[in-house]
Amino acid sequence: MIxxxxxxxxxxxxxxxxxxxxxxxxxxNINKENKITYDIKELIKDNNADNLFIxxxxxxxxxxxxxxxxxxxxxxxxxxxxxxxxxxSIILKMAFYEIIYMDTPEIVVVNxxxxxxxxxxxxxxxxxxxxxxxSYLKESKNES
Numbered sequence: 001m002i003x004x005x006x007x008x009x010x011x012x013x014x015x016x017x018x019x020x021x022x023x024x025x026x027x028x029n030i031n032k033e034n035k036i037t038y039d040i041k042e043l044i045k046d047n048n049a050d051n052l053f054i055x056x057x058x059x060x061x062x063x064x065x066x067x068x069x070x071x072x073x074x075x076x077x078x079x080x081x082x083x084x085x086x087x088x089s090i091i092l093k094m095a096f097y098e099i100i101y102m103d104t105p106e107i108v109v110v111n112x113x114x115x116x117x118x119x120x121x122x123x124x125x126x127x128x129x130x131x132x133x134x135s136y137l138k139e140s141k142n143e144s
Contacts (some may be wrong), residue, residue: 013122014104018094018112020049021057022120027091060097062091069095071100075135079128088125091116095133106137 024043031038040058044050061068069081072092081089095113098104110133117126 008128014053014089014108015112015115017051017054018116020047021054021094022062022087022090022116023047023093024049024054024058024062026086028089029086029090033135056102057097060101061093064101065093068096070098071096071136072132073138075132077131077135084125084128085121087127088117091121092129092132095129096136099133099137104126110134110137122136127135 024040024047027043027047028038028040030036040062044055044058049055067118069089072081072089078083081092084092091113095109098109099106113133114126114130117129
């Protein structure tokens with residue numbers, strides 16, 4: 001008899017971590033919109049997400065929010081980040097942060113962003129995120 005075992009490894013753990021990052025960034029976004037004070041460390045703790053990977057992306061996206069939005073706007077065709085839904089813009093900025101500032105393989109970042117968008121947004125937004133990241137990666141490779 002063969003037992004099927006769910007693969008548990010860094011890829012599964014990182015996928016779950018990215019979901020937590022998305023959730024925390026969404027909470028920050030809602031708090032800002034409603035002018036509610038918040039503490040990023042507390043939000044991370046409240047989401048049982050106190051690890052370096054999550055903390056680095058959450059803080060990085062927040063600290064570089066305007067820069068990430070500007071980069072995304074350059075590669076969105078006939079759109080801007082502000083026109084995307086909240087989760088879509090968060091997912092896109094997370095992906096750009098991870099591609100630009102972290103050592104995660106680009107294909108992993110793109111796949112994770114697409115999967116998050118499919119799960120929490122819709123297929124059209126997932127396609128838009130894929131095309132936007134793909135355009136950025138192609139141009140950055142051409143410049144190298």
